[in-house]
Amino acid sequence: MARRALLIATLLTAFAAPAHAEQLVVSLSNHRVAVTSNFDGEDLVLFGTIEPDRPQSAMRGTYDLVVTVTGPRHTLRTRRKDRVLGIWVNADTREFVRVPSYLGILSNRPVNEIANAETARRLQLGLNNFLLPQAIGPDTADTVRDDPFRTAFVKLETQYGLYRESPIAVTFLTPTVFRVAIPMPANAPTGSYGIDVQLFGGGQPLARTQTALEVIKAGIEQFIADAARDYGLLYGILTSLMALVIGWIGSVVFRRD
Amino acid sequence: MQIYLPIADLPVNIFLVLGMGLAVGFISGMFGIGGGFLMTPLLIFVGIPPAVAVASVTSHIAASSFTGALSYWRKRAIDLALAMMLLSSGILGTATGVYLFTLLREVDQLDLVIGLSYVTLLTTVGALMIKESVQAELRTRKGQAATLRRPGSHNWVHGLPLKMRFKRSKIYVSAIPVWGIGFTIGFIGAILGIGGGFLLVPMLIYFLRVPTATVIGTSMVLTLVTMASATVMHAATNHLVDALLALILIVGGVIGAQFGARTGQTMRAERLRLLLGLLVFAVGLRFAFELVVQPDELFSIRLVRGE
Structure with a gap:
């Protein structure tokens, strides 16, 4: 349902680019999103342009874009049931400390095609690479990617529609103008959301910019x-x-x- | 039509919830019970978190027992002195129940305790009701009068000290079992989201010998006050009472109860008790099934704290 026609209202350029580098200019139609009860998961749209550091004719390959949207942080406990004396009880728990309540990783193609594994891990591209710290004793640390609690946590959050990875949410309208559809489910928590836009070319990070939006619930x-x-x-x-x-x-x- | 439940934090079909309120209201009117032991499980089975279901159903029971209590009040079928004695410990039981509820949620074992308690309570009570009503049915078949079994007019309960006289019920009993019963009902009600009428009425009859004329009205007063205070306490401590869910359930319940009461009047008492017994037993089995069969999803998530 794309009834929310989004108009470009403000322009934001947060990225102080060094000379001779691509610049990213992004604009969010509306920095406040009102989620109402009959809201059934609309897309919020972010527009942006890339200002190349050289004439278009000499542009290197094509650009790739990864947008990471993170909701307000909160701490959750993941519990696992085990059979004890014939009945299923919560036997083991892990606490996920200050993880995003909403996490959308949106790109124009799968993140593993955009950058190599090392870069993807360093820049936290994709649900698999995003840091989800767990409380381990007095410390917190992210575990290995195939940790059963981490996998289950991501799976459950994905089922709730709160965590998502979409390799088609970013579309290039022209080689330098893009449109990002940010899915907002009805259960999206209220608060301020960070939007991190990363530009890649030939597998290398070229530019990065941030903006924010506020989710409020009405009604x-x-x-x-x-x-x-x-x-x-x-x-x-x-x-x-x-x-x-x-x-x-x-x-x-x-x-x- | 979908509506969003603010505390349960999920969208539900308003007609589904309203229909559940009507159905449970119908059954509660038919049998003269609060219906909490059906409403709470039904909400859990459709996906409302158990903690929210328990906390919200308390207000639903408060509403239905208030409707009932008012009509018994007009018939002068309430022993207010006995009700007050039950309440003095009932409120304490409710507070203890809410406290334990919070504690169990903290250690992630609330759902288990709710499930186990429902299994134990419902299968036992259901089996007893079935047995009792089948025996009564057999006695009528043999042509004997279906008399309520009243073993010796005095039992051990009547040997306890601190005796009090309750004029309207025409009984002279110790305050200790009265307090004990009040506390137990308040406690169970707060943890399980049930009014406890189906436990309280037999307890009052068998332990205290409260006559049938005042037993239901008096039990409704206790249910009303413990459930209304459970709503307040759950809201104040756990913030789990979903007012919107409660509103829909209450409206459905109040309407459904009227039709149920009419149907109930056309049926024989033994037949009604047998049906109720089967229903109680079936809900108990459903919980047992839930606990024993491997769940599809072993993992679950609970919010510890926001920012």
């Missing part, structure tokens, strides 16, 4: 969620009262004696 649902979190006691009393009032109305409307 009664968010009001309820905020109230429940910030004014728990009052919220509980009001919910109880609501229950009693409806119960009372029920007894009046359906009075049989």
Whole structure:
């Protein structure tokens, strides 16, 4: 549903480029995204241009782009069930410390085709290379990529639509103008999101720029969620009262004696 | 029509939830119970996190028991003195239950405890109800009068000290079992998201000899107050009460209960108890199945803290 027509409102250039290098100019239509209850996962659009460091005629190959969108950080616990005395119980847990609540890795083709394994790891390209630190004793560290907890964590987050890797979300409109569709699911957490845009050419990183967006939730649902979190006691009393009032109305409307 | 549940944090079909409220309301009206032991499992089975289901259903039970209590109040079928005694420890039980609930969630074992408790409680109570109603049915077949078994008018409970007189129920019993029952119901209710009427009524009859005239009305007052306070406590400590979910359930429940009550009046009491027993037992088995069969997904995620 692309009803949200996105217009270029502000231009952002955050990248202070050295001389003789490509420059990235990106623009987000709207820095505040209101997610409402009937929001069923729309795409937010980011436009950008690449300013080459030499005439187009002499341009080296084609450009590749990897955009990493990270939501507000939070700490989660992943639990694994094991069979204990014949029943399935949560037997083992791992804490993922300050990981993004939303993680979108968007590119114009698969990241392993854009850069070699070493570069991809260094620049955290792709879900496999993104740092997801786990609490290990008093320290935190990311584990090996095929760690079962890490794999399960990424898989679950992907199922919820919060973590995603898309090799088709970036489209080049011309060799230097691109469009990035950032998928925003309805369960996207509120808060500020970082957008990291990295430009590659011939497998090498050429330029990088950052921008940000703010996800806010509108509507009664968010009001309820905020109230429940910030004014728990009052919220509980009001919910109880609501229950009693409806119960009372029920007894009046359906009075049989 | 999809709506987004703010606390459960997932979209659901409003008609599905409303339908569940109606169905459980119908059953609760038919059998004269709160329906928490059906509502909470049903919500869990459709994917609402168990903790949110338990916390939200408490307000649903508060609403349905308030409707019931009002009608019993008009019939003067509530023993207020007994209700107050039950409540004095019931609230304490609720608070203890909410505290343990928080603690179990902290160590990631809440879902397990909810599951195990449901299995134990529901299969036991269900089996007892089935047995009792089948026996009653057999007795009527043989042409005997279906009398409620009332073993010796005094049992060990009546030997306890701190005796009190409850005028409306015409009973003279120790305060200790009254407190014990109140505490137990408040405690179980807060952890499992059930009003506990299906446990409380038999307890009041068998232990305290509360007469049938006041037993249901009095039990509804206890359920009403413990569940309303459980809602407040769950909201204040765990922030897990989904008001929108509760609202839909309550509206469905209040309407459904009226139709259920009409259907219930046309059925024989033994037949009703047998049906209820089978239902309770089946829900218990469903939980047992859930615990024993290997889940499709062994891993799950829980938020520890936001930023």
